[in-house]
Amino acid sequence: MANNTEWNLRFDEAVDLYHKGVRGNKKAAQQAYHLFATLATEKPNHIESLGYYGSATALLARDTPIPKDKKKYALEGLRMLDQAVSNEPTNHTIRILRGNVCARMPESVFHRTSTAIEDFEMLVDAYKNDPTVLSENTYQSILNELEKAKKKIKY
Numbered sequence: 001m002a003n004n005t006e007w008n009l010r011f012d013e014a015v016d017l018y019h020k021g022v023r024g025n026k027k028a029a030q031q032a033y034h035l036f037a038t039l040a041t042e043k044p045n046h047i048e049s050l051g052y053y054g055s056a057t058a059l060l061a062r063d064t065p066i067p068k069d070k071k072k073y074a075l076e077g078l079r080m081l082d083q084a085v086s087n088e089p090t091n092h093t094i095r096i097l098r099g100n101v102c103a104r105m106p107e108s109v110f111h112r113t114s115t116a117i118e119d120f121e122m123l124v125d126a127y128k129n130d131p132t133v134l135s136e137n138t139y140q141s142i143l144n145e146l147e148k149a150k151k152k153i154k155y
Helices: 002-021 026-042 047-063 067-088 092-104 112-130 136-152
Strands: none
Touching: 002 026, 002 047, 026 047, 047 067, 047 092, 067 092, 092 112, 092 136, 112 136
16 A cells, blocks of 8 residues: 555656646656656556656657657657547546647647647536536636637637
8 A cells, every 4th residue: 555655646746747847847847757657657557647648748849959859759748648538538637638738739740739629628518517527727728728729720
């Protein structure tokens, strides 16, 4: 049991580092990536860990100055996020992660804005059915991201 508690503490630490990375802290993004890589190896069936690992990988794509590595990290992150959604299609955390990553990918290169729209619409529907599944702030953020994504591809 202590081992599971320790893993959960490291997962929480990695999520915290990830959010710092999203806000622009490149060092935290790298730390989150490495910690999620370890966590995913230790518990390969933990879908949220896989989703965060994919999203943290996409942050590396954002932060690296090397174009070849940008595409490599982006595709690797998207692959992990797609796998996580495929394994648990109704997991709200995974859909938020993938939706946000896909919404920020250049449409001309990755063509993933429609995936973001799919994820955000699923989350909006889930919230309409049960407002306790997301906070009001998260819901409003998803509505904003959905509107931006639809404008991006003239939906």
